[in-house]
Amino acid sequence: MAYRILHISDLHAGPPFDQAVAAVLVRQAPAIQADLVVISGDFVQRADFVAQWRAAQALREALPGPQLVVPGNHDVPLYNLLLRFFNPLGRYRRYISNELNPVFELPGLVVVGAVTAQGLSFESGWLGRRQAATLQRILSSYGPEVYKLVVWHHPVMSPTGTRKNRIMRGNKKAIRLLDACGVDMLLCGHYHVSCVGTTLDVVRGLDRGTIICQSGTTTSQRGYGRERGKNTCNLIEIGVQTVTIKPLLFNPLVGRFEHTSAHVFPRRVAAPSPLSASVTPKLTPL
Template structure:
């Protein structure tokens, strides 16, 4: 289960948060991923207390990376010299977390840094460390990356807000065989591929981008809307279901489903011969 941009603080919608918690407990996912922006303003301790209490209401295990809103803005000293102090105090001591199951590796990278307000990047050191992590898994492992910032602009979105060294990051994913990238940041959901922006890539990586899940700050075509994703993985396919909150239904409902063949299944994951009706 993939949620993003919760924004505890003035934009936080507690009614949506309760619905999300109910969905999460009904689903009981193997992993709950939160791709950043837990709070609206990292300078305010109360917002961290709110989100910490809320995350405790959600099922685990959880993998959480910081977003740019999780880095102080008003306190310049903290922003430059200890940008993750509140995150590590209230959420997790690890800003580049790793989660493993047999056949699955989910690896987080912190793209939020104190010297930028909105933008993000992965440092050379981070890229080298991520490459080392991804390469230690055997063939057939489903490798998933989690960042806050996105790497290509979704159709119709405001251009120019992607991670500053997006090409380096996309190349990293391609050469390491990363099958899925989960991200957020711009409050617009999008399911696609890094091939959409980089057709020169050898294989590409599926992009699973969530809009804002529990805040009032949806943007563009999702203004006033909220979303999250459910990802199901087996030996042959990756299935992503986009969930959108609909007011007339009073709940999150599935609005789209995307099915991709696993790399380990070959170029195409064909059905078993017994499932094919060859009658004329």
């Protein structure tokens, strides 16, 4: 049984938002026929302004479903200190999603969201103990035959060629947690530059490692490094024997997102037989 996931990130509704690119994304996304649309954070540029939240909400509603979303550091208020420290994700929960650890299931597949955006940090993030425990509890209920994806905002490694260190705090501890839970792939954003890699390049002695799939900014004008001024997202195809990540780059000459490459990985455990499986998706609130 094969599945398709459209992974977008760093929308940044606000001053750097590119409405023309967003309109293309809304038109093109249904044709991809993804089984799930993942948005890995930074819905707004400044979480202090309600108008930006309404714009982000409208964009999310215009995209096809089902969707699994998580917040980013820009989704935490910057200027309103009362909200920042006492209700950092209040507006995210009101306008985007009340679920901070969403779970999406299909036969042979589970996708779990987590929060790395913290009110005490202005840019970096980390996986708190409660989030780590929640991830471990959820993922431990699935066997090795289930392909496991985790989604959070902050990256655990720096893309090649970038100078600024923007990886999450405690990245090696988080990587070991992913490995211990048998996570096959991590989806993230934050850097505004796309990257495909593996945690085996970051931490030694892992049991199996986790594929890293990082999206650049999909709809803002704040691309970084080699993707300065560019917009990207990812199409992930999970097959019976292999998993393929296809980075998509917006081409202004033709007005659409196009494949730029393909990264193919073997599945460590073949997908189970679909003969008696239902293909009804399940998005489970916790």
